[in-house]
Amino acid sequence: MSANRYDVIVIGAGHNGLVTASYLAKAGQKVLVLEAGEQMGGAAQTREFAKGYRTSAVAHILHALHPKVIADLGLEGHGLRATQHRIGTSAMLPGGGRLDITDDKAATQASINRFSPADALAWHPRMERLVRLAGALGSFLMKTPPSPSPAANDFQTKLALGMFAVQLRLMGKKDMLELSRILTINVADLANDFFESDVIKGMLGLEATLGVYLGPRSPNTVFNLLYRLASLSQKHGQGGFYLPQGGMGAVVDALAKAATSAGVTIRTQAPVDHILIEKDAAVGVVLANGEECRAPVVASSADPQRTLLHLVQPGNLDTEFLRRMRHLRMNGCVAKVHLALDALPDVFRQAQGRMVVAPSTNYVEHAFDCAKYGRVSDNPALEIVIPTLTDPSLAPSGKHVASILCQYAPYKLRETTQDEARSQVLERTLNVLEQIAPGVRNQVAASEVLTPHDLEATFNLSGGQWHQGEVTLDQVFFLRPAASFQQYRMPLPGLWLCGAGAHPGGNVSGAAGANAAREILKDLKKTASKGAA
Amino acid sequence: MTHVQHLKPFLKKTPFHEPMEAMMHGAGWIRWQGYYSPAYFDSTQSEYMAARNGATVYDVSPLIKYAIRGKDAAKFANYLVTRDLTKVAPMNVAYTAWCDDDGRMIEEGTLFRLGPNDFLLNAALHQLHWLNESAYGFSVEIEEISEQLAGLSLQGPNSRVILEVLGVQGIGKLPHFGIMETTVDGHWLRIDRAGFTGDLGYEVWVKPQDAIWLWETLFRIGDPYKIAPMGGHALEMTRVEAGFILVDVDYIGAHHAIRPTQRVSPIEAGIGWAVALKKDAYFVGKRALQKEKAEGSSRFILSGIEIEGRKPAPGAFLYADEKGTKELGLTTSAMWSPLLKKNIAFAQIPIAYTKPGTEMWIEIWYPKEKKIERSMVKCWARNRMFFDPPRKKEVV
Amino acid sequence: MGTKYDAIVIGGGHNGLVTAAYLAKGGEKEGKNKLKVLVLERYHKVGGAAMSEEIHPGFTYSTCSYVCSLLRPEIFRFLDLPRHGLQVIPYEINSSPNHEGEGIITYSDHDRTRESLRRHSIKDAEAYDHYAAEISRQCRFIKPLLMVTPPDPTRLNPFAQNKINPWGKRNDLEGLLKIAHEFGRMGEKQMYEIIRFWTMSIGDFLDEYFETPRWKGFAAASSIIGTALGPYSPGTAYVLLHHYMGEVDGQIGAWGFARGGMGSVSKAIASAATEAGVEIRTNAEVAKVIIRGGKAVGVTLANGEEIYARTVVSNADPKRTYLKLIEKSDLDAIDPDIHSYAKNFKIRGSSGKLNIALDGLPQFAGLPKESAWGTIDIGGDFDYIERAYDDYKYGSWSKRPFLDIVIPTTVDPTMAPPGKHFMSVFVQYVPYKLGEQPWTPEMKAAFEKDVLDTIEMNAPGFRDLILHCQTRTPWDIENEVGLTEGNIFQGELTLDQMLFNRPFPGLGQYRGPFDNFYMCGSGTHPGGGVMGAPGANAAREMLKDFKHGVV
Structure with a gap:
């Protein structure tokens, strides 16, 4: 076998x-991973944004990494400390005041009680029920989505579907009815049904819309909330929010070690120009420098649009399929703001680690209205973490880093230029921060803003969409990335999708990658047995 | 009275409308994609006879025409259609199908290759949306140019001599499916040797402002050659004899099918010969069609049949036995052919029955005075091209 | 007892x-x-x-609902x-005036609609065929669902009926089997299209076919009528079907007036x-x-x-x-x-109604006279509708509302004195309460003025024709008809x-x-x-x- 021949080529590290x-190499395949950037990790890396200041470049909280992936790949043996720094959530109110949600039930209740005694009583039962409902959906994270046409499913998929049905029944009639009622409604209505205080409604509104181009009053947003909650159960995720030591890059380092020790060859700064196609099948890739690498299986962890509209050259796929890919909703709407702080305001130190600024439903809805007309939100909703509180090594001694998600900063701007958008994001984020921690503006030593456009340019995420396609009801499960192609196999023979653009979607969970590997192996086994016969 | 009667008429007139109207006796207009189109001028029978024995003129201007040009035009066209266009030289016509992702036929029609990267697609249905969708990633310009050309289909054994008299140099050398461009009396003409009658025939295209000149000149010089105008009804007879299929009559266009299972593949529509499964490049629906071919999953083939007796049998069921216990399929188009003296039809039948000569039974319901009666008669599979005279392809 | x-x-x-x-x-x-x-x-x-009532002498008002076909x-x-x-009289023309240019007109005749669209965009005109076919496919699936009792998914046999009536299942099972059969005949591909369609927004759906903003806004109108949603809200595509399911003389999507x-x-x-x-x-x-x-x-x-x-x-x-x-x-x-x-x-109400007696027929901007024979939608692009929706979201009526207007007297002159007309104006979006405040007469007058101004802008001279105007907010609809919060769909x-x-x-x-x-x-x-x-x-x-x- 020549040097550039492999069993499997994976696009994107x-x-x-x-x-x-890693899964494929552990099963004995010769695997090559090609990464365009200098650094591995894609949207899950640690980035130095100012001299001496580092932070997770895109995703900054670990909550969804699937326990099965950790166990299967032995990530803890490769240095992963996923659950070292558990954090709670504080809803910060502009002008002062906050509400804390932590593992301590009594303290949480007491905190909510200051805003609404009724909500203090309602909080735990309501949220526990939601997590229970989310759990029913969560069990499908590590499964291949079935087809609604029964004949199209193999035995394993049928079994999974059957188990899912059984699980729904076990939920009991009341929960099942509740799930069918709330699955498609909007989070503003749900919050109104359950709670009375603005601060809780606003917080839920942000949780349900973070990363999707929808507002709290848009239907189907409760689904997003459940999707998020699913990963907060021990079974389907980490059971809480964690700040990874060393930033998200540390997770990737563990993954890279696991891969390398399984025999995977990883090449960085090796951007793929296009997928090599012979006789209407993928047979490898051509790098930007013209070099060819060949393998009968090409698995792309790039997003579906990048993979199928750009890496596959025109004239190799069918019209309706490509049209579906072009119309994937991938309108990124979150900007990332990194601040280097000379000193940390006390309010940040006292909060529970993860701070959200979304004081009411209308606050978030107004923020969304701006995005609707192609503008950066006048008053953005924020999610803030201070990674240096748990890992001081990320900044020079005594200094701090704030890592902030700013919603909404739409990818599709109408009358704003990219440069204007970037400075608006920073300016408006600081305005909001100033209302929470007066004087913080003066502590900012350096800053970086990554708008969806920057995310696209830096991390090859089409539309700057974090999840490689919004995780909404019409783009999940057997509709992800497109109907009939939900089982990781793309219409071009030999080409597979293994990134978040496939089921079950985004977050640093590894589920899509694990599921894809399972399907690829199934297929290889079939081909091998056919060859033997 | 419906409101529409309060509204202004809106059907469009082709450039040939005035002279056609002057020759029309019975106001036999029908609608064709928003245009007035003649159903018949005087009598369908005489127009049919003129087509087979003299020459007829049929207004094809309402055909929808798309110009496909640009750097990637050849690559794109080859991706769009089922024929292998690398084997079609410039100034030639390719009859071809185009399919959706599932290899189901959207439509079939003629594609003119005017230059290496210059194509003209003739369609009966509106296709711009599909063309644009398919063109993503290709450097091509697609333009609907229907009203930039006016066309007459001049068909019949005398058609060539009429064009010779008209002064078209080298018309005798123009091969079947060839295209030529020339100038007569200062008028630009594009002539292609194709048509819908299965006989010797040409399509003559001019600029719309030259339409009246073309019509009047053809009828003036064609008079000794029994030239006659023809309507859609006579054309329908000739195209069935010639074995040509018609969208939404012999098959449902994939985009018109309400139930996706009603769509058919070009193989099923009996034009499998126009599907180049072995062409190097991929084309839309290729994988699905390869699968159909490999698995033999075609549900039927649209074939020709000849029926005992002379009762026309449109929409009739075919059976394997006289008792009618095993149903085979159903006819689409059907007619008594006055020229061949045969009762002919197209029928969707399983592939096992398509070998010419295979005997089947057909159930025909026909009017007998005021009653509808049933008869079960024999029929035989035939080549669908019932009428195929050597002069169709002859070069002189 | x-x-x-x-x-x-x-x-x-x-x-x-x-x-x-x-x-x-x-x-x-x-x-x-x-x-x-x-x-x-x-x-x-x-x-x-x-309901029809003589609110103004000599005029028959269709006080709430105003078209018939469903x-x-x-x-x-x-x-x-x-x-x-x-007797239901189908109308064959739908239009939208434009005070800055040519209005949009569609007809019950497909070819004619395509010709009309060509004036705005050849691409849209050509895509219209595909769009119409897709809508028919979606409708064909839903229609048989209308006249059956929905199954209960929480029972082990979801097709079984209410517990008190275990024998009753046959009838319904037949209907459902019919649906299952229909579903099966569609094939996997159409199944997916249906599932996707039910969860998507009308905005996303129309974006896949068309480019002209005003035409898209016009086509989206049926999707937002009576809802508390905007065109980009997921789930609105289905509402479009709900209105397209109307049937007059077997023609899908056709609407009509009831004589009288x-x-x-x-x-x-x-x-x-x-x-x-x-x-x-x-x-x-x-x-x-x-x-x-x-x-x-x-x-x-x-x-x-x-x-x-x-x-x-x-x-x-x-x-x-x-x-x-x-x-x-x-x-x-x-x-x-x-x-x-x-x-x-x-059950949030989102629509109001103006019933107006007119001295003559108004002329709408950018439209031929015959457009008055059908529905006239005053609106604009998606932004127009989204902005109207934004007003509503935060507790106010739309300052520039979307209006669905019909003048039934053009078809049935018996409903008004000769030469005079009755005009029904359906207004979207109007809240049940203004924030937490109930409607006051002043607010209602301000609302009425905004609606009339919007019409005047699109039909200059309209105001001078008004003989009488009855204005109804969702609040009024609740009090007069008994529909909670004035929601027209209950x-x-x-x-x-x-x-x-x-x-x-x-x-x-x-x-x-x-x-x-x-x-x-x-x-x-x-x-x-x-x-x-x-x-x-x-x-x-x-x-x-x-x-x-x-x-």
């Missing part, structure tokens, strides 16, 4: 690409 | 009347079991929201409504019901449903009179039924969740409140939580519009229970 590569 | 009646129908709206007529005839097959039915209507005439042909035929005076105004619909159904032996009492407001031992046994009128019957069926909306007509203690005795379902039921048409979840999860089969208690209004499957399907479906379920002796 994001966390999903590394997971797929 | 003497029970003179087999069934009492609360409310003489069109669905209540349909249920009554079906029960009195013994069902679709005119069985032996003809019931004795009493309809109780609080107003002085029947009709509910399908009425199921099965009901039309079974009740022989033409014999009872109902919408009141003729109710009048005809009432006449058919009376002929079948139904007793109708007007000015008879029901105050409470009497529940004894977990069973509905009758009703108490507002004047204290008690009337008993073997069954009670409510045509009132779910919120009114479960929060006003039924005692909370009665509900809690059965299942405390029902009260919270009713409380959380989404409950929002969102996925969570459809099929087996309509009105509430677990009560999707027309049976209430009490024995002998039923629902038959638009708050049940398949929902709103002058369709009659809920009424007919409810009657079928009731008759099954009568037949099997469970009542």
